[in-house]
Amino acid sequence: MSQFLAAPGRTAGPVARLALTGDLARPARLTVAELRAWPQHRTAVHFECATSGTRRHTFTGPLLYDVLSAAGPVFDLTRRKDRLRFLIAVRGADGHHALLSWAEIDPDFGRAPVLLAVTLDDRPLDPAGPQLVLPQDRCGARHISGITAIRVDGGYPAPNGSG
Numbered sequence: 256m257s258q259f260l261a262a263p264g265r266t267a268g269p270v271a272r273l274a275l276t277g278d279l280a281r282p283a284r285l286t287v288a289e290l291r292a293w294p295q296h297r298t299a300v301h302f303e304c305a306t307s308g309t310r311r312h313t314f315t316g317p318l319l320y321d322v323l324s325a326a327g328p329v330f331d332l333t334r335r336k337d338r339l340r341f342l343i344a345v346r347g348a349d350g351h352h353a354l355l356s357w358a359e360i361d362p363d364f365g366r367a368p369v370l371l372a373v374t375l376d377d378r379p380l381d382p383a384g385p386q387l388v389l390p391q392d393r394c395g396a397r398h399i400s401g402i403t404a405i406r407v408d409g410g411y412p413a414p415n416g417s418g
């Protein structure tokens with residue numbers, strides 16, 4: 256046996272990377288393995304698909320909020336209103352994409368427990384890329400698989416004013 260066998264947890268093929276871009280102090284290109292550095296959450300979800308009916312899955316992974324916060328969105332954290340102009344554009348490898356607002360996942364506002372899943376039904380998502388998980392959604396369409404890019408967009412420049 257060769258010493259070049261992949262170590263446990265590694266994949267032999269190309270490893271998918273997720274690009275965090277936009278109005279961020281620390282843009283990044285993260286592998287699924289790197290997403291395991293954040294606190295991991297486990298959630299069982301069910302959602303309706305327009306074509307295949309009710310679907311049930313269990314996911315694990317970090318909170319989208321934790322991963323994006325580490326990338327440093329360029330808002331003023333001391334002024335809550337400054338965050339309201341930020342949107343989050345999530346795109347899959349096949350071009351499927353959806354928008355979230357920053358306020359939707361912010362603990363001061365909608366505090367939705369959205370995950371960037373690293374496992375789907377206990378199978379690692381390293382080869383395919385992470386998956387967006389929205390336990391609050393009735394429809395499955397925003398559970399974007401094979402995420403390749405997330406762009407954070409601060410919209411219109413912040414006016415001067417109180418937070």
Ligand SMILES: Nc1nc2c(c(=O)[nH]1)N[C@H]1C(S)=C(S)[C@@H](COP(=O)(O)O)O[C@H]1N2
Pocket residue numbers: 303304305310311347348349350351394395396397398399400401
């Ligand atoms: N990348 C990507 N993710 C996607 C879709 C897609 O077309 N592309 N379809 C969505 C839709 S409409 C549904 S219902 C769920 C279905 O997920 P499942 O088949 O794994 O249960 O995936 C979602 N994620």
Ligand SMILES: [Mo]
Pocket residue numbers: 303304305306307395396
């Ligand atoms: Mo669907």
